[in-house]
Amino acid sequence: MELSAPEPRGPAEAGVTTGFLARKLGVSPTTLRSWDRRYGLGPRVRADGRHRRWSPDDVAMLQEMCRLTAAGVPPAEAARAAKGGTRPGTPVLAPAPPPAPPAPGRTSRPSAHQASRSGSGLPLGDVYQECRGLARAAVRLDAQAVQQQLTAVVHAYGLIAAWEEVMVPTLRAVGRKWEFSDDRYVEVEHLLSWHISATLRQVYVTSAARERHPDSSPVLLACLPGEQHTLPIEALSAALAQLGLPVLMLGGAVPAEAVLAAVQRVGPAGVVLWSQSRSTASVPLARHIAATRWGVRGARTQSLVLLCGPGWGRRSESGLLRPSGLRDAVRMLTSPEPTARSTP
Numbered sequence: 001m002e003l004s005a006p007e008p009r010g011p012a013e014a015g016v017t018t019g020f021l022a023r024k025l026g027v028s029p030t031t032l033r034s035w036d037r038r039y040g041l042g043p044r045v046r047a048d049g050r051h052r053r054w055s056p057d058d059v060a061m062l063q064e065m066c067r068l069t070a071a072g073v074p075p076a077e078a079a080r081a082a083k084g085g086t087r088p089g090t091p092v093l094a095p096a097p098p099p100a101p102p103a104p105g106r107t108s109r110p111s112a113h114q115a116s117r118s119g120s121g122l123p124l125g126d127v128y129q130e131c132r133g134l135a136r137a138a139v140r141l142d143a144q145a146v147q148q149q150l151t152a153v154v155h156a157y158g159l160i161a162a163w164e165e166v167m168v169p170t171l172r173a174v175g176r177k178w179e180f181s182d183d184r185y186v187e188v189e190h191l192l193s194w195h196i197s198a199t200l201r202q203v204y205v206t207s208a209a210r211e212r213h214p215d216s217s218p219v220l221l222a223c224l225p226g227e228q229h230t231l232p233i234e235a236l237s238a239a240l241a242q243l244g245l246p247v248l249m250l251g252g253a254v255p256a257e258a259v260l261a262a263v264q265r266v267g268p269a270g271v272v273l274w275s276q277s278r279s280t281a282s283v284p285l286a287r288h289i290a291a292t293r294w295g296v297r298g299a300r301t302q303s304l305v306l307l308c309g310p311g312w313g314r315r316s317e318s319g320l321l322r323p324s325g326l327r328d329a330v331r332m333l334t335s336p337e338p339t340a341r342s343t344p
Helices: 018-025 029-039 057-070 075-085 129-137 143-157 158-177 186-208 231-240 256-266 282-289 326-332
Strands: 218-225 247-251 270-274 301-307 338-344
Touching: 018 029, 018 129, 018 301, 029 075, 057 075, 057 129, 057 143, 129 143, 129 158, 129 186, 129 231, 129 247, 143 158, 143 186, 158 186, 158 231, 158 326, 186 231, 218 231, 218 256, 231 247, 231 256, 231 270, 231 301, 231 326, 247 256, 256 270, 256 282, 282 301
Parallel strands: 218 247, 218 270, 270 301
Antiparallel strands: 301 338
């Protein structure tokens, strides 16, 4: 992403201000001042000896600094490369060594040397440094960098860890920032959501083209009526496809009649119902689906029904499964026990 500085009209008006540059780069003014103090990445000319005015060369230097740090290069090394115009020793988008993905069933927390704050003004807290890079790229609306970061993190850590440890924390941070900043950052949330969706769908398309388990009933995924938040079930569809399991994705805001018709037509091994808010959760619909049977008399079957999303609350429902997250949902749907229950 290239920035163009306004034409200088005089010594005091040359270049752009720190605030303007911080907004364009997706970092905070404090971060720019810190880089100046620690690494000498300051403007070559200071108007009146006090105010920072950043020239096009200064802007290009900081763009390179942002690109390198977002890719996982240590700040000191990135600063040397940005100032000297040389490539750092650490490969871009291939930080070494990457942290190991969390073990199944465990929630991973970054260690002290992996944790950091975003520097983007987003409330990320302590997260993987990939969250920081993704947040910075999104805030400065750098679509190419966002996509590169997402592709790299899925490749490095696997889909489930990338979703739970990088994508979701960054999405939540952007959402909180938008909620408390008078509709600012809406464009950031939309950009990030679109590219996360594109990444998940690419994983699904690539995985679904491979050979899958023969004679397997599909897992049906749907958002309840009025529910448009599809990213979590897109992540689940991609994770199941990676395991060779067939998926029937119905998407967002599916009418109840359509869900029931699909269940009766395909006889899915599992039905995943996503609800983001309590206003869209329908326990009667879920129970009706769980009670639906199909097949020949004497060998009728019924689906496992998973209630996914915060809209269902914390209360468990008899006969309905309540996974805690993506990893737990995959575990339930891939259990060696039969996924469809036979009934007389």
